[in-house]
Amino acid sequence: MDAIATQGLFKTYRRWLRRTGQAALDGVDLTVPQGSAFGLIGPNGAGKTTFIKVLLGIVRLDQGQVRVLGGAAEDPKVRARIGYLPERLHLPAAWKPAEFLHSVARMKGVRVTGPELSAVLERVGIAQAKDRAIGGYSKGMKQRLGLGAALLGKPELLILDEPTDGIDPLGRVEIRHILSEELQRGATLFLNSHLLSETERICDRIAILGGGKVLRQGTLQELRQVGVCWRARFQLDAGLALPVDGAADATAQATAQATVQMRTAALQAAGFVPAGDRHRIVVNDAAGLNAALDQARAAGALLTELVREEKALEDVLAEAMEAA
Amino acid sequence: MRRRRLWLVAALLLFAVAGFLLWHSDGPRPPPPPKVDIPRRLRPAEVTRMNQRAVLPVVQPKAEVRGPVRPRDPMLAALAFGKGSSAVVFEANALRYSPVGQLLLDCLASQGKDNPVQMLKDQYGIDVLKDLDRVAVTPHGLLLTGDFKTAKWDDLFQHASEDRYGDDARLYEIAPPERDGGEAPKPFESAVWNNQLVYLGNSSDDARAAIDRVEGRAPTEALITEDQTYGEVYGVLGTQEFLKMFPPEESELAQKFAAAAQQVELHVDARNDVGIQASIHGDSEQQVEDLGKSLAGMLSAARLEAKASGDDQLSQLLDFAQVQPDGSSFSLEMALPLDYLKKQLAWCHPDAGTP
Amino acid sequence: MKTWAVTLDLLREARSRKWFLFLGGAITLGLLVLGLSLKLEVVDGALAASRFFGKSLDNPMMSADVALGAVFSVASQFIFYGGMLFGIFSCSDFAPKLLSPGRIEHLLALPVRRWELLAGTFLGVLILALAGAAYGSVGLTLIFGVKAGVWTVRPLLSAMLAVVGFIPVYAMMLTAAVFARSAALSSGVGGVVFALGVVTSYRDTLLPMFSPGLGRFSFNALTVLMPRLARLAELSSQLAGAKPVSATVALSLIGGCLAFGAGALMVGIWRFEERDF
Numbered sequence: 001m002d003a004i005a006t007q008g009l010f011k012t013y014r015r016w017l018r019r020t021g022q023a024a025l026d027g028v029d030l031t032v033p034q035g036s037a038f039g040l041i042g043p044n045g046a047g048k049t050t051f052i053k054v055l056l057g058i059v060r061l062d063q064g065q066v067r068v069l070g071g072a073a074e075d076p077k078v079r080a081r082i083g084y085l086p087e088r089l090h091l092p093a094a095w096k097p098a099e100f101l102h103s104v105a106r107m108k109g110v111r112v113t114g115p116e117l118s119a120v121l122e123r124v125g126i127a128q129a130k131d132r133a134i135g136g137y138s139k140g141m142k143q144r145l146g147l148g149a150a151l152l153g154k155p156e157l158l159i160l161d162e163p164t165d166g167i168d169p170l171g172r173v174e175i176r177h178i179l180s181e182e183l184q185r186g187a188t189l190f191l192n193s194h195l196l197s198e199t200e201r202i203c204d205r206i207a208i209l210g211g212g213k214v215l216r217q218g219t220l221q222e223l224r225q226v227g228v229c230w231r232a233r234f235q236l237d238a239g240l241a242l243p244v245d246g247a248a249d250a251t252a253q254a255t256a257q258a259t260v261q262m263r264t265a266a267l268q269a270a271g272f273v274p275a276g277d278r279h280r281i282v283v284n285d286a287a288g289l290n291a292a293l294d295q296a297r298a299a300g301a302l303l304t305e306l307v308r309e310e311k312a313l314e315d316v317l318a319e320a321m322e323a324a
Numbered sequence: 325m326r327r328r329r330l331w332l333v334a335a336l337l338l339f340a341v342a343g344f345l346l347w348h349s350d351g352p353r354p355p356p357p358p359k360v361d362i363p364r365r366l367r368p369a370e371v372t373r374m375n376q377r378a379v380l381p382v383v384q385p386k387a388e389v390r391g392p393v394r395p396r397d398p399m400l401a402a403l404a405f406g407k408g409s410s411a412v413v414f415e416a417n418a419l420r421y422s423p424v425g426q427l428l429l430d431c432l433a434s435q436g437k438d439n440p441v442q443m444l445k446d447q448y449g450i451d452v453l454k455d456l457d458r459v460a461v462t463p464h465g466l467l468l469t470g471d472f473k474t475a476k477w478d479d480l481f482q483h484a485s486e487d488r489y490g491d492d493a494r495l496y497e498i499a500p501p502e503r504d505g506g507e508a509p510k511p512f513e514s515a516v517w518n519n520q521l522v523y524l525g526n527s528s529d530d531a532r533a534a535i536d537r538v539e540g541r542a543p544t545e546a547l548i549t550e551d552q553t554y555g556e557v558y559g560v561l562g563t564q565e566f567l568k569m570f571p572p573e574e575s576e577l578a579q580k581f582a583a584a585a586q587q588v589e590l591h592v593d594a595r596n597d598v599g600i601q602a603s604i605h606g607d608s609e610q611q612v613e614d615l616g617k618s619l620a621g622m623l624s625a626a627r628l629e630a631k632a633s634g635d636d637q638l639s640q641l642l643d644f645a646q647v648q649p650d651g652s653s654f655s656l657e658m659a660l661p662l663d664y665l666k667k668q669l670a671w672c673h674p675d676a677g678t679p
Numbered sequence: 680m681k682t683w684a685v686t687l688d689l690l691r692e693a694r695s696r697k698w699f700l701f702l703g704g705a706i707t708l709g710l711l712v713l714g715l716s717l718k719l720e721v722v723d724g725a726l727a728a729s730r731f732f733g734k735s736l737d738n739p740m741m742s743a744d745v746a747l748g749a750v751f752s753v754a755s756q757f758i759f760y761g762g763m764l765f766g767i768f769s770c771s772d773f774a775p776k777l778l779s780p781g782r783i784e785h786l787l788a789l790p791v792r793r794w795e796l797l798a799g800t801f802l803g804v805l806i807l808a809l810a811g812a813a814y815g816s817v818g819l820t821l822i823f824g825v826k827a828g829v830w831t832v833r834p835l836l837s838a839m840l841a842v843v844g845f846i847p848v849y850a851m852m853l854t855a856a857v858f859a860r861s862a863a864l865s866s867g868v869g870g871v872v873f874a875l876g877v878v879t880s881y882r883d884t885l886l887p888m889f890s891p892g893l894g895r896f897s898f899n900a901l902t903v904l905m906p907r908l909a910r911l912a913e914l915s916s917q918l919a920g921a922k923p924v925s926a927t928v929a930l931s932l933i934g935g936c937l938a939f940g941a942g943a944l945m946v947g948i949w950r951f952e953e954r955d956f
Contacts, residue, residue: 084784094695146785332945338942346904349907628742
């Protein structure tokens, strides 16, 4: 069973009693396997938050089907198995953190004891501020508290919208650690974050949303394999005998230089682009890489180093947006 | 979507129910509480009335007469027995037009030909409904004022001996028939002054004394002053007279009353429902205050007893009872709603059914 | 049912609000002042004398329960109108806060039905109103019961009528907040419903002032549905003062107010169910 399965989602935000409006989702098909860590990325206004709200029943669909944990989002029993951290969590300023957690637990139908609540606060790193009212918390502390509330009741699906927003770098490490523990427990993680580096680190599957549509989705490997970049070092003067003493034959030198130039031209013809003392080539698959290498080697260039360059997620996103 | 619309349908149904219930509640408002005026001071109409009655000339007392100037109202002059005595004046003319007066007149009218009012008019030329102005009840007899020019006194007192007295008075005496054994009954004495003041009693001395006071030959110490003539019924009761109103079981309260109270001033307003004010005056503020508290307690206890015994009428009556303290005096105020009086007089109308 | 969980959250929220702390403090202070400075002398069930801060009140001496009936009547009006106005201002932002971005998404993601959120909010405000009215009226009853020996539940019953009157007012306020998240609009709607509720109580008197035709029909149609708040206040006063009360009129008024409140709440729930956040 997939944790999330959507088909043909359409949603347009209209003002009351008006026919036209702003299309937020324009036919979204998305599947999130159970037990995976899934990231949703895209530019501002792509429809990511709307998509999340549709999953939770906060926003009503115009058209399409949504199944979350095998059921409908409107079913409270399904929502009881979900932990959600919204992008801008509003917390009651006068309450203490334990009171807030207790309130969420009560709404979720989860029985918690005082020590259990303290353990949650400890886990998210705000135990030292447990006696302070929430109004005195920093943004990062509030975010941690929100995460703690989402984790209550050991949810099967965690939907986190910008979970590390406002949290310092060391804190992000802690959050990632918590999330990996949840994954190991068997929970499914659905993450929306603008911090692509965090998304890369945490998620094993990613979907790119743009203009209300899914532009690309798959594992990180699959997404990066489209247009992979290789970095190679060639010895262009291999096999060329150069005189030792100073009284070199001018003709021999000229011949050697011509050979190096020929080999350089051959590399460029094969698709290699000079990059300092190396060459770079972008190919879509292994066959293309081998063909280029064969061409270079046939010209006499000696391959001394070949390194695959990992494509950054920003690049993947930029490429997807450009293609769209 | 359809399920969500059910909320709207339910809302419309509830609004319909609300509209019906609220419209249903728009019935007539409950009747206002009984309008009871408690007489506390002279009202403008009563001031006018008082001035109109000041017909006696202002004269200096004669040399042999000592004391204050006599009142200019013949009735008040005749009632000037002095402190300690009692007199209650009924403003018959005002009462006639009041709701309670109408009740009483209807009661009398229902007697048919035996109606004494009709008999007086037909036989003796005295139209009580028109000619009678006031009636004063005193321990010394009855006093009536009004316009009695058309009265046939000779016919009324045909069996009486007549005598002239003073400047403008006639005295009549009717001797009762003799009886064998037992105490001899008192004669019936009457005096008519200037066809506007009539005395009815058992004592010729009282009759002559009344005429003397009116004509200025006797000392007058006003029992009822002019500024006390407010209400449709007013008067002064001596302590002994008021004590008679206490039930036997309230003997302790009666003793307190006798010790503290010097005089009881009574006023009744009958223009709508009947409001009664009895002012008790005394010398000792503390004793009077204690008496007031005891009276209030007695009324409250009576009310609670009436409630407990299911006498709703009496308990509602006593709801209006209160004691208003004022230094060395206090006022006992009560109200008699007209409905209550109607029920009390229901016996008078044989065809009225149960009260 | 998660309604109660939502209600408890609202009560916890109210605990920290200065409005309600002020109300609780003011009622307590008033009761303390009354309890400590009012001296009543009761003789055989009659209120013989009363002193306030040592000064005699020169009240007429009458049966204590009759005398206190007048006091309870006045207090009931104070609780009704004062409580209503206080409630309109102090409770106007509970619903807008519930619907604020960041809070509503979080709540809707929890296993709570949408109608339970609104119902729980409504119930919470109702409990606040009940608590305030009951505190004041029970306090008065205790004070006069101890001092005058007059024990009666009438002040409490009449205070409950004040709460019944607040039900349709707050239901409209809550519904207004669902349509447009604004505390100012919510309290404005509450004020309008309150004013209309007072005017509607006199519709029989006002109706003849409209000339027959569209004007009279419009006034009739507009006011037939509105709760008769001033009539309810009169009823409350009569009940507190132990005056006779028509059971039919009372039940119709109370039933009408409750039905109106429930209807308004359902309109709010309908809109809440339809709305995106």
